[in-house]
Amino acid sequence: MPTSLRYVFRRLVQALPMAFAIVLLNFLLLKLTPGDLADVIAGESGSATPEFMENLRRLYGLDIPVHLQFLNYIQGILHFDLGYSFRQGMPVGELILERLPATILLSLTAILFALLVGVLLGVVAARSRGSLLDEAISVVSTMGFATPLFWVGLMLIVLFSIELRWLPSAGMVTVGADYRGRWDEWLDIGRHLVLPAVTLSLFFLSIYVRITRSAMLEVYGLDFVRTARAKGLTEARVVIRHVLRNALLPIVTVTGLQLGAIFGGTVVVETVFGWPGLGRLAQEAVFSRDVNLLLGIFLCSSFIVIVVNLAVDLLYAALDPRVEVRQ
Numbered sequence: 051m052p053t054s055l056r057y058v059f060r061r062l063v064q065a066l067p068m069a070f071a072i073v074l075l076n077f078l079l080l081k082l083t084p085g086d087l088a089d090v091i092a093g094e095s096g097s098a099t100p101e102f103m104e105n106l107r108r109l110y111g112l113d114i115p116v117h118l119q120f121l122n123y124i125q126g127i128l129h130f131d132l133g134y135s136f137r138q139g140m141p142v143g144e145l146i147l148e149r150l151p152a153t154i155l156l157s158l159t160a161i162l163f164a165l166l167v168g169v170l171l172g173v174v175a176a177r178s179r180g181s182l183l184d185e186a187i188s189v190v191s192t193m194g195f196a197t198p199l200f201w202v203g204l205m206l207i208v209l210f211s212i213e214l215r216w217l218p219s220a221g222m223v224t225v226g227a228d229y230r231g232r233w234d235e236w237l238d239i240g241r242h243l244v245l246p247a248v249t250l251s252l253f254f255l256s257i258y259v260r261i262t263r264s265a266m267l268e269v270y271g272l273d274f275v276r277t278a279r280a281k282g283l284t285e286a287r288v289v290i291r292h293v294l295r296n297a298l299l300p301i302v303t304v305t306g307l308q309l310g311a312i313f314g315g316t317v318v319v320e321t322v323f324g325w326p327g328l329g330r331l332a333q334e335a336v337f338s339r340d341v342n343l344l345l346g347i348f349l350c351s352s353f354i355v356i357v358v359n360l361a362v363d364l365l366y367a368a369l370d371p372r373v374e375v376r377q
Contacts, residue, residue, distance in 0.1 A: 058360065065356045069349070073127070076348045077120050080341050088112060110136055123345065132349070133342035137335070142346035145331065150350070152222055153327035156320070157312050159243060160250035161305065168255040169301065172262020179267065187259060194256035203249040203322040210245060218242050220324035246323040250316065254308050261304055265297035306362030309355070 088106035107113040111122070126133055132142035175187040211219035218224065222242050229235045270293060279288055316329035324330070328347055335343040 058364075061360050061363075062356075068356070069352060070124075072352045073124070073345065073349060074120070076345055077123065077341075080344060081116055081119075083339075123342075127349070132346040135335075135340055135343040137338045137340045138343065142342050145343065146328065146346055146350050149326060149328050149331050152325060153316055153320070153329060155239075156243065156246055156250065156316060156325060156327060157309070159247040161254065161309060161312065163247060164251040164255040164258055165301075165305065167251075168258025169262050169298075171255075172259045173266060175259065175263045176266035176270070184263075187263075191256040191259040194252040195260075197252070199249055199253060199318050200322050202252055203246070203319060206245050206249060207323075217244050219245070222326050242325075246319050246325050249322070250312070250319045254312070257304065257308070258301060261300055262297060265300050266293055269293045269296045302362060302365055306359050309358045 088103055088110065091106060104113070111119065114122075123133065130143075132146070134140075135142050135145055138145055171187050171191070175184045178184045207219045210217045218241060222239060223235070224238050224242075227235075227238060229238070316325075316327060317333055318329070319325065320327045320329035321333050328350070332344060332347045334340075335347065
């Protein structure tokens with residue numbers, strides 16, 4: 051077996067105890083919160099007798115001890131069964147698979163936009179260090195870092211959806227749209243994607259600007275850059291082939307961390323824009339005390355974080371010859 055495959059297999063095996071700890075912690079935290087699904091249903095009905103509450107808890111398996119509930123849940127996971135969402139009336143696995151593509155599309159679009167624009171602005175700021183342009187980019191990136199996502203989303207809706215009427219304000223597709231072909235459907239999804247993706251990317255874009263600028267200024271002072279210039283290489287080739295490639299190493303590391311943290315941002319953005327993804331589904335599950343659904347979403351997001359971090363380690367080794375993938 052090649053070394054890289056052995057490394058991947060070993061990392062996945064090491065992730066199993068971590069995944070178990072995540073499931074256990076999430077389960078305990080959800081059980082410690084006041085109220086359960088029976089309380090929510092009783093509250094919606096307006097009144098409930100103790101017998102009715104007892105029957106509800108028996109129906110949803112909430113009357114057995116907590117440790118037995120956890121063991122039943124773990125047994126279901128081992129059989130690739132994430133449980134049943136009684137509020138949504140569907141198996142949790144089917145719900146997640148139904149909503150996951152929308153969240154992946156939103157997250158990847160936001161990260162790619164933040165990467166492209168953030169790295170570009172970081173390169174420009176590093177090349178014009180100390181100038182008015184550098185100061186302007188730094189001010190804008192600081193504002194993007196400090197501005198709440200929900201406020202940015204609402205302002206974009208007011209400007210581009212209400213005032214200018216250029217882009218839709220909510221949803222993923224136009225309700226009742228009669229598409230003439232696949233291209234029309236993709237174009238409609240793209241128009242709905244613009245505002246939430248830009249909103250979600252602003253925070254991460256600001257981080258990429260600062261990291262790219264700092265990394266490039268650090269690399270500019272190294273000996274191999276002076277050697278490349280002494281050989282007569284053009285400045286553009288020095289920047290792209292030598293400076294930027296080495297400056298990408300911390301960006302790759304940060305990207306792995308941000309892909310893991312971006313789920314928290316999707317909850318806010320998907321709620322503001324009505325985007326039908328996992329973030330909005332998690333928000334609905336919180337208010338309805340849908341423990342099975344929440345645990346399934348947390349488990350799915352944890353698995354995505356583990357896979358992304360593994361991919362980042364492999365990419366880091368590919369970019370930096372000094373890093374080796376060992377068994």
